[in-house]
Amino acid sequence: MINWKLSLGTGLLAACCFSSGAFAAGHVKDVEAISQVYGDGEKLASVQLRYDSTLLGSSVSAADYAVPGRTVTRAFVSAEPYGKPAETGKYVQVELEPLLLSDQMADPHPEDKHKAPVGVGGPQLGSHGNPQPLVPVMASISQKGMVKTTEGRIYGGEPEMKSTHTRQLLIEKFTQHTFTDKDGKTLPYNLYVPENLEKGKTYPLVLFMHDAGTVSPEVKATLSQGRGAVAWVEPEWQKEHPCFVLAPQYDTVIVDDNYQYGPELDRTIHLVESLTSQYPIDTERIYNTGQSMGCMTSIAMDVKYPHFFGASYLVAGKWDPKVTAPLADQNIWVVAAAGDPGAKPAMDTIMAQLDAAGDKVSRVTIAQDAPEAQVDQLAAKMIQPGVHAYYLLYQGGSHRSTWQHAYDVTPAKEWIFGQKKGV
Structure with missing residues (x-):
């Protein structure tokens, strides 16, 4: 996989000169954020991309994708949504390294006074607290590397794309x-x-x-x-x-x-x-x-x-x-x-x-x-x-x-x- 990408990169100019349309952009048709609930709340866990053509699994790696502020640990092709690694498929699953659990002592929480001794400062019975609206988990992702379709077409980089919807697979x-x-x-x-x-x-x-x-x-x-x-x-x-x-x-x-x-x-x-x-x-x-x-x-x-x-x-x-x-x-x-x-x-x-x-x-x-x-x-x-x-x-x-x-x-x-x- 690395060799063909390196060879392709060094020969990019020649390819562009002699073969119009060798590279294509805008072929990601759907971006889906997938959340997971961790000990400190719901967060982005992975991103699913759906392409317009079937990709070769061997052409896809973690280095091909970037998510702002997150580390991509794995990327693979799947034949169906939320699927397992496959040799070919229209879906790419981009998995992210979990964030560190938030520092509880540095991150005050409405519940913190509730740990006080009896009768001291905790939430009042019947009170409504300070509820916040649930904020949907969203994703931004870009394709940095090149991936290949089963027909031999090369899909170059994609600029930053925003998710249009979110899956909460457990919720x-x-x-x-x-x-x-x-x-x-x-x-x-x-x-x-x-x-x-x-x-x-x-x-x-x-x-x-x-x-x-x-x-x-x-x-x-x-x-x-x-x-x-x-x-x-x-x-x-x-x-x-x-x-x-x-x-x-x-x-x-x-x-x-x-x-x-x-x-x-x-x-x-x-x-x-x-x-x-x-x-x-x-x-x-x-x-x-x-x-x-x-x-x-x-x-x-x-x-x-x-x-x-x-x-x-x-x-x-x-x-x-x-x-x-x-x-x-x-x-x-x-x-x-x-x-x-x-x-x-x-x-x-x-x-x-x-x-x-x-x-x-x-x-x-x-x-x-x-x-x-x-x-x-x-x-x-x-x-x-x-x-x-x-x-x-x-x-x-x-x-x-x-x-x-x-x-x-x-x-x-x-x-x-x-x-x-x-x-």
Whole structure:
């Protein structure tokens, strides 16, 4: 590939002199931005180009394309949209190196005060926060190198092109609905239904509840803010663990630092109950999880509705240790950061109380920037027969950095899915 391009470049003048029309421009007919949801939100992950003719896969490389401010890691031809590498095809997939997760300490967030001790400065119950409109992920891309069609035509460089539309390959898997409770109040929500449901079989359901910084009237906000909802619909996860995923969207703050909660808590429980009557959901394997405000809501649910859930994945949250005794015989996995002055003291106390009550708590501490494989290895070693309370603590870190990583700790998620209500 390199040789023909070098040879072509050195012979460009001669080619132009003796063969009119040897080079063509303007042959990219469609530019599509493809987003992915990372721990710190939805971002551009790749760009798909559709050409007017079939290209040779051997003529395409990462060096042929440029995306402003990003590093192109791979470019390849595919025969169909979002396809795998092929020898020929009209589509070119341009993959980008993921951006570093944003520095949480240098990037203030509406939720940051929510990590304060009880009653201090957090979002107010029933307030509407500071919602921002969802901004579509867009792409700019240029073709710098030359590519070749199966007919032998050479397509030279293309100037910077803008995407005309965006695909959200995981977010699109959810459908949007509105639940009306018996009091007439409504709750918008996102629902993922596993593909290829088998007749007579029931499936787990994961309830994810977002943080106060994601309070918004935009129903999809909870899907794009981080991986708490979308991690469970990844094809790799669904292949081994097909499940329903429910992500309500709250337009108000539903718990506060005084450990009070609003009617949305009961309304969410009623929504789950309603779904179990409509879909083949295994009521022994309903799991709740959430980050910050969502984590506080999860704990409050476990206190008010003990054994409603098969297990709880509690990320960067806190609750009043004076009322959390009902957690003693429930399945919980806690994730917090030492640099979170709200979650860490509260969860330290709650987990110590479980120990004192005779419930063995399995603990591990790991560096906040440890590689994912190392975290998984340590998390797997935590799991012990008969233990139903786990506490993974990141050294350093911050309130929000916790949930940037928590939803990719595979052994923890697999342990959650191995639990049943009351067992």
